[in-house]
Amino acid sequence: MKKQLDILDGKISTIFLNYLIPSVAGMLGVSLYILGDTMFVGRGLGTQGLAALNISIPIINIFNGLGLLFGIGGATALSIARGEGREEEVNIIFTKSVLFCISTGLLIAFLGLGYLKELSLFLGAEEGIILDMSMEYLRTLLFASPFFVLNSAMVIFVRSDHGPKLSMIAMLAGTISNIILDYVFIFKWGMFGAGFATALSPVISLAIISIHFIKKRNTIKLELAKIELSIIKRILSNGTASFIMETMGGIIIFAFNHRILGIRGNMGVSAYSIIANLSLFCVAIFNGIGQAIQPIVSVNYGARKYERVYEVVRLGIYTSLITGVCFFCIGQFFPKQLSAIFIQGTEKELVDVTIIGIRLYFISFLLMGLNTVITAYLQAIEYAKISTYISIGRGCLFVLVGLMVLPSFFNLNGVWLTLPFAEGITFILSIVLFKECNNIVKYSIKPLAQ
Numbered sequence: 053m054k055k056q057l058d059i060l061d062g063k064i065s066t067i068f069l070n071y072l073i074p075s076v077a078g079m080l081g082v083s084l085y086i087l088g089d090t091m092f093v094g095r096g097l098g099t100q101g102l103a104a105l106n107i108s109i110p111i112i113n114i115f116n117g118l119g120l121l122f123g124i125g126g127a128t129a130l131s132i133a134r135g136e137g138r139e140e141e142v143n144i145i146f147t148k149s150v151l152f153c154i155s156t157g158l159l160i161a162f163l164g165l166g167y168l169k170e171l172s173l174f175l176g177a178e179e180g181i182i183l184d185m186s187m188e189y190l191r192t193l194l195f196a197s198p199f200f201v202l203n204s205a206m207v208i209f210v211r212s213d214h215g216p217k218l219s220m221i222a223m224l225a226g227t228i229s230n231i232i233l234d235y236v237f238i239f240k241w242g243m244f245g246a247g248f249a250t251a252l253s254p255v256i257s258l259a260i261i262s263i264h265f266i267k268k269r270n271t272i273k274l275e276l277a278k279i280e281l282s283i284i285k286r287i288l289s290n291g292t293a294s295f296i297m298e299t300m301g302g303i304i305i306f307a308f309n310h311r312i313l314g315i316r317g318n319m320g321v322s323a324y325s326i327i328a329n330l331s332l333f334c335v336a337i338f339n340g341i342g343q344a345i346q347p348i349v350s351v352n353y354g355a356r357k358y359e360r361v362y363e364v365v366r367l368g369i370y371t372s373l374i375t376g377v378c379f380f381c382i383g384q385f386f387p388k389q390l391s392a393i394f395i396q397g398t399e400k401e402l403v404d405v406t407i408i409g410i411r412l413y414f415i416s417f418l419l420m421g422l423n424t425v426i427t428a429y430l431q432a433i434e435y436a437k438i439s440t441y442i443s444i445g446r447g448c449l450f451v452l453v454g455l456m457v458l459p460s461f462f463n464l465n466g467v468w469l470t471l472p473f474a475e476g477i478t479f480i481l482s483i484v485l486f487k488e489c490n491n492i493v494k495y496s497i498k499p500l501a502q
Contacts, residue, residue, distance in 0.1 A: 059214075059351045060135070064363045067348055072371070074220030075211065076340030080333065081220075081227040092234040093246050097185070104185035104243060110175060111164070111193055112200070112250075117298035118156055119204020122149045124343075125291025126205070127212040128350050128432055129283070130272065135354020141283070143275035146209065148283055150274065153205045157198030164194040185243045192247030196254065203254035203261070210264045212347040213272050218264055226257035289436035293427060293443040300447035308467065311455050315464050316405065323406040324467075327413050330390055334379045338421040341372050342428030349432035365429050372421025383414025405464070412468035419475040426482040438485050445481060450474035 059067060093105045126149030133141040164171055168187050177186040193200070203226070211219040230253040237245030264270050305328065312320040345368040352360040383390070387410040391403055423446060430439035454473040458466030 059348055060355055060357060060360075064348070064360055065367060068344065068364055068367045071211070071216045071344040071348065072341065074216035075344040076337050078207065078220040078223035079336040079340040079343070081224040084227055084231070092231070092238050097238065097242060097246070104177065104182050104189055105246070108172075108175065108186050108189045108193070111171075111190060113299055113301055114160070115157075115193075115197065115200035116204050117295045118160075118201045119153065120208070120294035120298055121291035122152045122156075122201070122287060123205030123208035123291070124294045124346065124431060125149070125287040125289070127208050128290040128346065128434060129286045130209075131212055131347050131350030131432075132354035132434060135351040135357075137355075142271075143273055144280070145283055145287065146272045147274045147276070148280075149205060149209070149287055150202070152284075152287070153202040154198050157201040160201075161194050161197040164197070165191065168194070188243045189247040192244060192251050196251035199251070199254040199258060203257050206258060206261045208343070209272065210261055210270075211343070212350075213264070213270055215264050215269060216344075218261065218269075222257045222260040225260050226253040229253055229256045286434070289440075290431060290434055292436060293431055293439040296440065296443040297427075297447045300443075303448065304451050307452060307455055308470075311459060312464070312467055315459060315467065319402060319405060320464055320467075322402055323409050326391060326406050327409050327468075330393075330410070331413070334417050335420070337375060338372060338424040341368055341375070341421060342424045344368070345425065346428055346432045349429055353433045361433070365425070368425040368429070369422055372425045376417045376419065376421040379417040380414050383410050383417070387411055408465065409468045412465060413471055415469075416471040416475045419472075419479045423475060423478045423482050426486050430485070442478060442482055442485065446474060446478040450477045 097104075126145050130142050130145045133139075133145065168191055169183070172183055172186040172190060175186070177183040203222075207219045207223055210222075230249055233249035233252060234246060237249045239245075241248065265273070308324055308328075309321055312324055316323075345364050348364045349361050352358075352364070387407040388403065390410055391406040423442075427439050427442050427446075430442070451470055451474045454470035455467065458469050458473060460466065462469060
């Protein structure tokens with residue numbers, strides 16, 4: 053139990069750094085994973101392959117969202133139980149979460165494969181080659197549904213179980229293998245090859261994660277027990293905010309594309325595609341910071357070591373603010389260089405639109421990291437309802453309001469300002485709730501979430 057005691061008694065800054073680096077590196081691996089898929093499919097299968105890929109991508113958001121739902125939900129409950137000294141609940145929570153992952157993954161596979169054409173059409177595929185390619189890609193992914201969901205959750209559990217470096221290695225290995233296998237399979241097997249390479253990624257990642265248990269580094273294990281609705285409710289409540297943020301991403305992309313098409317057509321959508329790809333790296337780092345504080349906060353909160361909780365949250369906030377300022381400055385001073393990563397300088401009109409978009413869109417990064425850390429903190433101390441409300445507002449409601457209102461006054465610039473608008477409103481809400489929750493914790497009053 054020495055490592056466990058380190059979280060409760062060790063130097064917070066050192067512990068935070070030990071979790072921060074692997075968490076950020078792992079999340080960056082996920083962003084590279086998406087970028088690699090897009091690049092090789094575009095080069096190997098052309099615009100039709102890209103269209104089919106983009107249509108199919110939301111299913112991956114659902115896999116990841118469910119993994120976060122059960123992974124963060126279970127790991128938070130587990131860590132708090134451990135901090136409170138209730139070790140008898142730890143394995144029960146872990147077991148329930150794993151069973152949820154597998155059963156949900158199997159259910160998605162069964163329903164998805166049974167209604168494959170209907171699913172492809174619902175996601176936006178049109179009759180013809182795009183529909184055929186989408187179905188071929190989705191079919192392969194759906195067979196691997198349980199692996200996708202379980203892998204997303206297990207990475208979080210092993211990170212919380214004192215294995216942040218192994219979690220990072222597993223995520224990066226899955227990403228790197230996907231990129232390499234994309235190169236090998238796409239040019240040989242087409243869209244099936246793209247799907248097969250992607251489907252193998254979580255399998256490889258899980259194989260590496262299993263080292264944590266094979267070498268007996270684990271303090272959590274599967275344990276048969278009766279179904280307890282209170283534990284199930286606790287897991288689902290804790291993870292709902294992360295599930296919403298992950299799955300809402302696809303809805304927001306659709307909304308942005310629809311609004312931009314009506315203002316600037318395909319030129320605007322192309323600019324947004326570039327900006328969205330750039331933002332993946334920034335968002336990944338912010339999410340890595342948020343995930344790094346989760347196990348440290350939960351364990352110390354369960355042990356009622358509130359000063360240590362506040363200390364790690366302060367470190368998370370300072371780190372996210374400094375990082376956000378750096379991203380903002382890069383967007384303001386080097387937008388042309390950023391756009392050149394994706395497009396040639398000869399496409400002057402697209403470059404000009406993208407440069408303006410980057411400068412306005414990147415304003416959101418000044419507050420995005422802080423909002424991410426506060427939401428992660430509220431999840432980590434099981435203020436599930438509050439973190440869920442913030443996630444719904446930030447991930448959907450405020451963005452949709454901004455898209456409806458701002459372009460009416462500022463045209464395309466209003467679209468670029470939508471995310472800064474949403475993050476600004478979220479910041480005000482987050483600060484108010486953050487202070488109120490801290491007062492409740494400080495005076496040991498019953499949590500708002502209860």
